[in-house]
Amino acid sequence: xxTRQYFIAILSLFFFxxxxxxxxxxxxxxxxxxxxxxxxxxYFPKGSWWVYQLQDTVGVYDxxxxxxxxxxxxxxxxxxxxDCDQAPCTWMYSxxxxxxxxxxxxxxxxxxxxxYNSSYNLGNYWVVQGxxxxxxxxxxxxxxxxxxxxxxxxxxxEIVSEDSIExxxxxxxxxxxxxxxxxxxDSTINKYxxxxxxxxxxxxxxxHYTHHxxxxxxAYDVTP
Numbered sequence: 001x002x003t004r005q006y007f008i009a010i011l012s013l014f015f016f017x018x019x020x021x022x023x024x025x026x027x028x029x030x031x032x033x034x035x036x037x038x039x040x041x042x043y044f045p046k047g048s049w050w051v052y053q054l055q056d057t058v059g060v061y062d063x064x065x066x067x068x069x070x071x072x073x074x075x076x077x078x079x080x081x082x083d084c085d086q087a088p089c090t091w092m093y094s095x096x097x098x099x100x101x102x103x104x105x106x107x108x109x110x111x112x113x114x115x116y117n118s119s120y121n122l123g124n125y126w127v128v129q130g131x132x133x134x135x136x137x138x139x140x141x142x143x144x145x146x147x148x149x150x151x152x153x154x155x156x157x158e159i160v161s162e163d164s165i166e167x168x169x170x171x172x173x174x175x176x177x178x179x180x181x182x183x184x185x186d187s188t189i190n191k192y193x194x195x196x197x198x199x200x201x202x203x204x205x206x207x208h209y210t211h212h213x214x215x216x217x218x219a220y221d222v223t224p
Contacts, residue, residue: 026073034091038145040201041199041203042095042119043119044069045222047223048220049064049066050064050204050220051218053168054104054215055213061218064097069093092118092120093118093119097115117129127143127144128143143198144157157179158179160178162177165197165205167217167218169217169220172199175198176197177196177197180193180194
């Protein structure tokens with residue numbers, strides 16, 4: 001009898017240590033997929049690359065490439081998987097980008113010049129959140145879908161137009177012009193974006209950056 005009780009106690013501890021106290025949220029076949037139109041603006045396969053030139057300069061370029069892309073979902077509701085609080089039963093998508101220019105984007109010697117974008121679902125909205133250690137390439141929540149021209153999200157970013165834009169590499173239709181309100185005041189001091197121009201199937205084609213610098217797309221390849 002004592003042996004059996006001891007075995008049950010050990011088994012209980014095993015399940016507790018392995019997450020037995022966490023609640024399974026969903027099955028993979030039940031997961032909510034992101035709208036393809038939402039992903040077209042920012043989620044690209046590993047190996048895709050873009051070359052930008054700093055306006056009014058000669059030979060100042062930044063090449064960005066996608067060094068990782070992944071799609072995951074939250075399966076358990078527990079402290080070990082805090083993303084469950086934001087995106088239960090939905091797919092989450094993430095890109096990590098690496099900069100080649102370490103003068104404008106390498107702000108901390110402890111970090112690589114990289115940034116990441118990751119998405120999750122907030123009920124009626126899909127949101128992309130940016131971050132990383134290579135300077136602030138894009139503001140937090142740079143893109144919300146479905147979007148409304150002239151509407152702000154969380155008091156930060158406003159999509160002021162959806163129009164064609166001309167760059168050295170061509171003309172891109174349906175380009176969204178996003179202004180991150182929160183960062184405009186300090187944009188001459190910190191590495192913040194003032195204006196972001198993003199096109200479907202291409203990504204960022206132009207942005208106004210620190211000290212009023214403007215970067216424009218001059219070449220790109222989106223790996224299929």
